[in-house]
Amino acid sequence: MAVEVDTTPKFAEYAHPERLVSAEWVEAHLDTPGVVVVESDEDVLLYETGHIRGAVKIDWHTDLNDPVERDYIDGAEFADLLGRKGISRDSTVVIYGDKNNWWAAYALWVFTLFGHDDVRLLDGGRAKWEADGREYTTAAESAESVEYPVVERDDAAIRAFKEDVLAHFGNPLIDVRSPEEYSGARTTAPAYPEEGALRAGHIPTAMSVPWGKAAADDGTFRTLDELNALYRDGAGLTDGDNVIAYCRIGERSAHTWFVLTHLLGFEGVRNYDGSWTEWGSAVRVPIVRGTEPGDVPAAR
Amino acid sequence: MTDLLPGELETIRTDFRELGLKDRLQLLLEFSNELPELPAHYLEHPDLLERVEECQSPVFIFVDIDEENIVHLYATAPRESPTTRGFASILVQGLKGLTVDQVLGVPDDYPQDLGLTEAVSPLRIRGMTALLGRTKRQIREKLAA
Numbered sequence: 001m002a003v004e005v006d007t008t009p010k011f012a013e014y015a016h017p018e019r020l021v022s023a024e025w026v027e028a029h030l031d032t033p034g035v036v037v038v039e040s041d042e043d044v045l046l047y048e049t050g051h052i053r054g055a056v057k058i059d060w061h062t063d064l065n066d067p068v069e070r071d072y073i074d075g076a077e078f079a080d081l082l083g084r085k086g087i088s089r090d091s092t093v094v095i096y097g098d099k100n101n102w103w104a105a106y107a108l109w110v111f112t113l114f115g116h117d118d119v120r121l122l123d124g125g126r127a128k129w130e131a132d133g134r135e136y137t138t139a140a141e142s143a144e145s146v147e148y149p150v151v152e153r154d155d156a157a158i159r160a161f162k163e164d165v166l167a168h169f170g171n172p173l174i175d176v177r178s179p180e181e182y183s184g185a186r187t188t189a190p191a192y193p194e195e196g197a198l199r200a201g202h203i204p205t206a207m208s209v210p211w212g213k214a215a216a217d218d219g220t221f222r223t224l225d226e227l228n229a230l231y232r233d234g235a236g237l238t239d240g241d242n243v244i245a246y247c248r249i250g251e252r253s254a255h256t257w258f259v260l261t262h263l264l265g266f267e268g269v270r271n272y273d274g275s276w277t278e279w280g281s282a283v284r285v286p287i288v289r290g291t292e293p294g295d296v297p298a299a300r
Numbered sequence: 301m302t303d304l305l306p307g308e309l310e311t312i313r314t315d316f317r318e319l320g321l322k323d324r325l326q327l328l329l330e331f332s333n334e335l336p337e338l339p340a341h342y343l344e345h346p347d348l349l350e351r352v353e354e355c356q357s358p359v360f361i362f363v364d365i366d367e368e369n370i371v372h373l374y375a376t377a378p379r380e381s382p383t384t385r386g387f388a389s390i391l392v393q394g395l396k397g398l399t400v401d402q403v404l405g406v407p408d409d410y411p412q413d414l415g416l417t418e419a420v421s422p423l424r425i426r427g428m429t430a431l432l433g434r435t436k437r438q439i440r441e442k443l444a445a
Contacts (some may be wrong), residue, residue, distance in 0.1 A: 043380070043381055043382060043383045043384075044325070044383050044419075044420045044421070044424060045325060045328060045329050045332060045382035045383045045386065046380065046381075046382060046383075048325070048326070048329050048382070049329070049332075049379070049380075049382050061420070061421035061423065061424070062418070062419065062420070062421060067418070098380065
């Protein structure tokens, strides 16, 4: 990593402190060569209402997803996007956004699919930045285009597909959706639009840890002790576990993927982005309803 | 060839469709900034407002019908949800001055027809479809009452 890491004591506790930066750090590095700040939000217009000076916008729907197939953009499209945003392969990318960095973590995960080495999250995202009374600008995005190499996406390491989940039983699964979605009382997050799943419930054996529990009230990540209590004591994860996390379309679980991988140091964690909108509509996959995880299903 | 829509709805549709994708977002932001404040009566009585559950952010609407059968739509959504505010603002401005029959006759797929689907994604457009649907439902309920 070319640009120095943030030495905030809270971050030093985590497995990979270099993956987080504080608002102070960002403010002090806005003009540092090699640093590119990226905003990624749920609301596609939020950036336009005010953003961190010099930040560029990357939208999960319109930039990162393939417009036709349910998949991410390919290496050439990613290279074009990042080049237009002024990001080089060796740039230090700092991503932040709304809703506890929900979509920022998702963007970071997609960057990781393409092997972008130095990509960090601004701890607390927009909420913390605003609570600190830091400034926004409404200046139009202005990035000087650079060359970003075409790197093929590597899905194997951190992305799981339905077939991977079916072969995964016996290993830990984390369901990061709301308790209502987990139990099968509903198929979408409370107050969120229906995205179309035909069945409700959860993948057998999955432990329920709603993603937002990893965030404190001010939007920053909880301390190492608190995260250990949630995921190790609460969900029973232990070192060496091979974990798959899922939600509804893979965005909330990208946030949990970040926590498990970079804050708690689990290796080989995968995000199942097909998630409930695929599993809940797939034919002949096992589903459990209710608040208990359920047993490993018999092979079919 | 699509049929002409009443009043501002047609103008809004034409305005959006004549723009490139990026400018369509900018126009949506302008609508967002123009969403009028709720009349004092509704600010004091939030219980009169109906929450649009299909929208990702808290948006509330209320429909009034006056003696001349003209529909008045009121909506509120937070500043940090500019897209939802923009959707609400398009409908508030687009339906302004229309009669009950004209509003009920607005095609349900009007939101998909603005050329915004690519700019904001189909998923997000669903919020505006729900706003229109709930507006019509409130009108029908009031007529039946």
